[in-house]
Amino acid sequence: MEQKQHLKTCLKGHQYYKSSDCPTCPICEAERKPTTGFLSLVSAPARRALEAQGISNLKQLSEYSEKEISSLHGIGPKVMSILKGVLKENNLHFKTN
Template sequence: MTTEKKKQLRTCLKGHQYYKSSDCPTCPICEADRKPTTGFLSLISAPARRALERKEISSLKQLSEYTEIEISSLHGIGPKVISILKEALIENNLHFKTN
């Protein structure tokens, strides 16, 4: 027996209406509107971007002050995002902090 959650119509604080089956309160329309168009944060998914924002990481220099393990442990950061972040760091002559 599968237990699929039914999508519910929701309205965000800005008045956007959207359907979502998860408990996540994030409005996909608002999230798309605030996605950066340049820089390394524009290359990663919204959950990964929010995880870095919660740690107040908005630049590659700030990112380089963390180890790969620290960043990997954040919710929303998986192997694909780590590879994107590593590539962005290398392109800017930076790297994750070593232990």
């Protein structure tokens, strides 16, 4: 079943089409995507989930367990693989219980 796309306008005036009720503007998200650091490597939903937890650097990420991070909305197996790899490259790891 095909969902109908609706024209939406964000608070900044960007117009975009979306079929869901999600209020996230894809243009605003693209503008605020980091160009460096580990947050630049993950999808927008994963980045928002990490930012909502106050995680903006690898040291903060390493203070959480894999289970805690993987339970966040927007964090799937692909993102977990990326995060584990970046932590390992920087001689860090997820907290163990």
